[in-house]
Amino acid sequence: MRVAVLEAAIAELTETGYAALTVEGVARRAGVHKTTIYRNWKDADGLVADALAGRFSADIPIPDTGAVESDLRALARSLVATMTTRAGRALLVTVLSDAVRIPQLADVKRALFDDRFRRAEPVVTRAVERGELPADTDPAELLKALAAPIYFRLVFTGEPVDEATADQAVRVALAAAHAGVLSAGGPGAG
């Protein structure tokens, strides 16, 4: 039931957008009664947050290959693969076009990014433990340096977004980490 409802929410979000999404519409599409949804989610916002979190985060497995470069490459390639599907692009469009108008959706978006970066942090902390990266590397800073060029291409430049984009993002993020400019508490922190 849960999976069906979350998938219905994603489909509604993609087709009608956040502003027009209703619990009734999601229930109809999922083939459940709306009271079933209200037993599991407080309201449409909570449902959307869960659905987006599922789509944007859980789709990206956290790799543990034993080396930072291949871990980051797997992470970046998963991100590219997720965001360049038709559903991924549709969701990005929904989030971008509606989040700017709807404060709650902006909060959801922010929470999703926080969650995504937190989930991937072990990739960086393990690399630090293995001595592959400077000890004071800030995991969130490195992961943002990895994600930024991929999202920048997706949203702004219109250039192709593919495995080469992912691999290039890894090179830039690792170069910055090795140069010590992604350190926690340093001049570039925050």
Next chain:
Amino acid sequence: MRVAVLEAAIAELTETGYAALTVEGVARRAGVHKTTIYRNWKDADGLVADALAGRFSADIPIPDTGAVESDLRALARSLVATMTTRAGRALLVTVLSDAVRIPQLADVKRALFDDRFRRAEPVVTRAVERGELPADTDPAELLKALAAPIYFRLVFTGEPVDEATADQAVRVALAAAHAGVLSAGGPGAG
């Protein structure tokens, strides 16, 4: 006249969005007759492209301080200053929310970024001539590495965007350039 019309176009764009913008509305706001606009611009699209180009590009002066780090810092700080004004944020919102629905606006956005990167390229080519950066550094790649984390914060993470953001973007871009991962024709090119 030209300045008044372009400013009126920006104001209309900010307040009503691209989809609802008309040459008539811009003419009324600028206090000119619409035939005056049609004498200078082919249509509303051409007018919007010019207005956005003026706002997004010309506002950012191309520095020439004699050193790559201070040049890039000036560039990044200008970008941050422009994009964090109320008008800058409003315009970003307009472009993001409408560009995804309106193909022509997506083209305008793409052309603007191309133009902006092209205008700033001398900052990188001069640095290469001075021997500050590897000879095969790709100017556009470096400028994108500089812009990406700033736009990523503006659009996605909700974190503050300020001079520290700009300076950190410079550190990351320079670390990548010095590591040789922003080279033209290399594995990371394109």
